[in-house]
Amino acid sequence: MAISLPKLDRREPGVWISAGTHVALLGFVLLGVSAPALPEAQEGVPVEIVTENQLSELTKGERQADKPMPNAQSRADKQAEKIEEREPENSKTDAPTAPKRTAEMKLANADEMPLRAEPDVNEAEAAKAAKAAEEKREAEKAAKAAADKAAADKAAAAEKAAAAKAAAESKAKAEAKAAEAKAKAEAEAEKREQLDKLIERQEAEAAAQAKADAAKKAAEAKAKAEAAKEAAKKVAEAKAKAEAEAERQKEIAEAKAEAEREKAEAAAEAKAKADAAEKARADAAAKAKAKAVADAKAKADGEAKARKQAELAEKFNAGDIRSMLNSKVPSQSTGSTGHAVQKVAALGAATGNAQRLSPSLRDALVGMLQQQIERCYSAPPGAAQGVVLPVLDIRLNPDGSLSNEPRIMRGGASAVDQSIAQAALRAVRRCAPYRIPATYAPYYNDWKAINAEFEFTAT
Amino acid sequence: MNPADAMQAAAPVADMSLLGLFLQAHIVVKIVMIGLLSASVWCWSIIVDKTLLFRRIRSEMDAFEDAFWSGRSLEELFRSFNDRPATGLAAVFVAAMREWKRSFEGSGRQVQSLSQRIEKQLDVTIHREVERLESRLLFLASIGSAGPYIGLFGTVWGIMTAFTSIAASKNTSLAVVAPGIAEALFATAIGLFAAIPAVLAYNKLQAEVAKAQSRLEGFADEFSAILSRQIDERLSLAA
Numbered sequence: 001m002a003i004s005l006p007k008l009d010r011r012e013p014g015v016w017i018s019a020g021t022h023v024a025l026l027g028f029v030l031l032g033v034s035a036p037a038l039p040e041a042q043e044g045v046p047v048e049i050v051t052e053n054q055l056s057e058l059t060k061g062e063r064q065a066d067k068p069m070p071n072a073q074s075r076a077d078k079q080a081e082k083i084e085e086r087e088p089e090n091s092k093t094d095a096p097t098a099p100k101r102t103a104e105m106k107l108a109n110a111d112e113m114p115l116r117a118e119p120d121v122n123e124a125e126a127a128k129a130a131k132a133a134e135e136k137r138e139a140e141k142a143a144k145a146a147a148d149k150a151a152a153d154k155a156a157a158a159e160k161a162a163a164a165k166a167a168a169e170s171k172a173k174a175e176a177k178a179a180e181a182k183a184k185a186e187a188e189a190e191k192r193e194q195l196d197k198l199i200e201r202q203e204a205e206a207a208a209q210a211k212a213d214a215a216k217k218a219a220e221a222k223a224k225a226e227a228a229k230e231a232a233k234k235v236a237e238a239k240a241k242a243e244a245e246a247e248r249q250k251e252i253a254e255a256k257a258e259a260e261r262e263k264a265e266a267a268a269e270a271k272a273k274a275d276a277a278e279k280a281r282a283d284a285a286a287k288a289k290a291k292a293v294a295d296a297k298a299k300a301d302g303e304a305k306a307r308k309q310a311e312l313a314e315k316f317n318a319g320d321i322r323s324m325l326n327s328k329v330p331s332q333s334t335g336s337t338g339h340a341v342q343k344v345a346a347l348g349a350a351t352g353n354a355q356r357l358s359p360s361l362r363d364a365l366v367g368m369l370q371q372q373i374e375r376c377y378s379a380p381p382g383a384a385q386g387v388v389l390p391v392l393d394i395r396l397n398p399d400g401s402l403s404n405e406p407r408i409m410r411g412g413a414s415a416v417d418q419s420i421a422q423a424a425l426r427a428v429r430r431c432a433p434y435r436i437p438a439t440y441a442p443y444y445n446d447w448k449a450i451n452a453e454f455e456f457t458a459t
Numbered sequence: 460m461n462p463a464d465a466m467q468a469a470a471p472v473a474d475m476s477l478l479g480l481f482l483q484a485h486i487v488v489k490i491v492m493i494g495l496l497s498a499s500v501w502c503w504s505i506i507v508d509k510t511l512l513f514r515r516i517r518s519e520m521d522a523f524e525d526a527f528w529s530g531r532s533l534e535e536l537f538r539s540f541n542d543r544p545a546t547g548l549a550a551v552f553v554a555a556m557r558e559w560k561r562s563f564e565g566s567g568r569q570v571q572s573l574s575q576r577i578e579k580q581l582d583v584t585i586h587r588e589v590e591r592l593e594s595r596l597l598f599l600a601s602i603g604s605a606g607p608y609i610g611l612f613g614t615v616w617g618i619m620t621a622f623t624s625i626a627a628s629k630n631t632s633l634a635v636v637a638p639g640i641a642e643a644l645f646a647t648a649i650g651l652f653a654a655i656p657a658v659l660a661y662n663k664l665q666a667e668v669a670k671a672q673s674r675l676e677g678f679a680d681e682f683s684a685i686l687s688r689q690i691d692e693r694l695s696l697a698a
Binding site: 011012013014015016017018019021022029030049051 | 476477478496499500501502503504505506507508509511512515629630
């Protein structure tokens with residue numbers, strides 16, 4: 001063979017010719033033709049693929065951070081007094097939503113000032129209108145009060161006159177009998193007052209109440225006076241009559257007084273109605289006036305606003321907006337709490353939001369744990385294989401140590417199952433720092449609490 | 460690992476030169492490439508050697524036939540060819556003549572089955588000569604049929620690793636996929652580079668061997684006819 005004797009054979013030079021040709025060809029290809037400068041790869045439409053994890057970091061991370069850091073952690077301004085460990089299934093729903101524009105951040109808008117001033121103007125207008133209405137109301141009240149006073153005065157005058165008449169009559173007749181009659185009249189008046197109250201309740205007109213009262217008083221006074229007069233007359237006509245007669249007389253007097261009073265009330269009602277109508281008319285007029293005034297004011301305000309806007313638009317300056325925004329940088333401290341104080345903003349914390357383990361990864365992790373736990377597991381005597389597999393709740397730290405005491409989630413009812421579950425629990429504690437591959441680090445939120453069914457073979 | 464670092468690591472600088480493709484390849488793909496390249500070298504060395512050999516054989520046959528049919532006596536020819544290592548037709552002639560001489564130079568004349576012995580001798584010599592001619596041609600046939608498959612194996616392996624790297628970088632952009640597939644296809648290219656000349660040369664050389672064999676057999680038939688006539692003449696003279 002030519003390879004076994006590599007000296008140049010004149011009759012069989014094929015090896016050398018072939019090897020030389022190949023070397024020359026390869027050299028030419030590698031040195032001469034090689035390094036074809038590829039054009040810069042450019043996509044037709046620049047598309048950036050953002051993974052779910054990156055998106056969660058974007059929305060979760062801090063905008064002020066300079067650069068992503070290894071071992072990035074969420075920011076914590078102070079140490080939490082109480083650490084809340086969320087269940088992995090709730091971590092997503094409980095996680096705060098992405099930060100939005102803060103409430104105190106103001107918009108750089110030329111429209112802003114007039115827009116904010118507008119409700120004030122309206123309020124002032126409303127206040128003014130209310131004040132005017134109130135003044136009007138007060139004036140009306142005053143007028144009413146004056147009218148009431150006048151009525152009351154009149155009534156008082158009538159009373160006085162009646163009283164004077166009665167006095168004169170009583171003086172002219174027997175004074176003692178008059179006193180008796182007076183007493184009787186007073187009793188009657190009390191009874192009448194009770195009746196009056198009932199009637200008052202029936203009368204719903206609040207505006208006319210005061211007037212009705214006054215009219216009633218007047219009527220009362222008149223009735224009293226008349227009753228007194230009649231009683232005095234009767235007493236004077238039949239001096240020797242018995243008290244029964246007096247009572248009859250009293251009844252008659254009552255009836256008469258009632259009739260009279262009704263008349264007086266009707267008159268008062270008519271008067272009140274007339275008053276109410278007048279008042280309504282006056283109110284409508286006042287309202288119309290106030291409306292007209294308010295309209296005129298609104299028009300004037302709108303014009304003023306438009307003028308102001310035009311002025312601001314002329315003065316529009318981007319620098320002003322920027323300076324305003326710069327002066328409104330939100331405070332760095334968010335009051336967030338964590339396991340430990342972490343002052344540096346953490347851009348790109350991989351565990352910012354929960355990344356979910358895939359079913360296969362989860363299965364592999366449970367298998368790994370089971371393998372590690374099994375080394376520490378010794379089956380309880382006489383309990384080779386239980387009926388119910390124990391379900392354990394294992395809480396882990398990122399470094400694989402237990403963050404909490406393991407618990408039995410489901411142990412089974414029989415004594416054998418219970419003892420197996422307890423043995424498994426002891427094994428979990430004994431093997432405590434677990435080796436968890438670094439590939440699982442981003443998913444810590446998902447595996448910090450593991451509820452899984454463990455099956456150990458007795459060793 | 461920080462995602463930003465991962466992103467940077469995932470975007471490889473694609474070296475698309477042939478050397479770069481070779482150096483980036485997986486070790487299995489490298490072995491396949493080196494094997495195919497050395498097979499190509501060996502194939503071409505066989506092709507060159509065989510081509511030269513056939514050319515030489517053809518000229519020697521022509522020269523010998525010229526000498527044989529020139530009218531010189533067989534003894535003379537034998538003496539002139541016996542000294543040096545003979546090939547081709549000369550080897551056949553020398554082998555037959557040696558058997559002839561041995562039969563007459565011995566103590567007694569063994570002429571009875573001489574023609575059978577000479578025929579056997581001719582057959583063996585022709586067989587030996589043809590074997591010498593088509594030695595190593597089988598290697599060409601093997602490379603011609605198996606080379607593409609070996610290259611394909613390297614390609615499949617390279618594409619497998621390319622897809623693994625895609626899975627690792629979690630990025631499906633063409634820049635990640637392309638270098639792996641290119642280096643994988645490079646293996647198939649080398650396989651075809653070795654196999655195509657091997658197949659062509661094998662067919663060509665096989666035809667040359669068949670031609671030389673038929674020429675040897677034709678000469679052997681003619682020569683055995685001449686010798687058997689001589690034997691018959693000697694037997695009739697002796698009787």
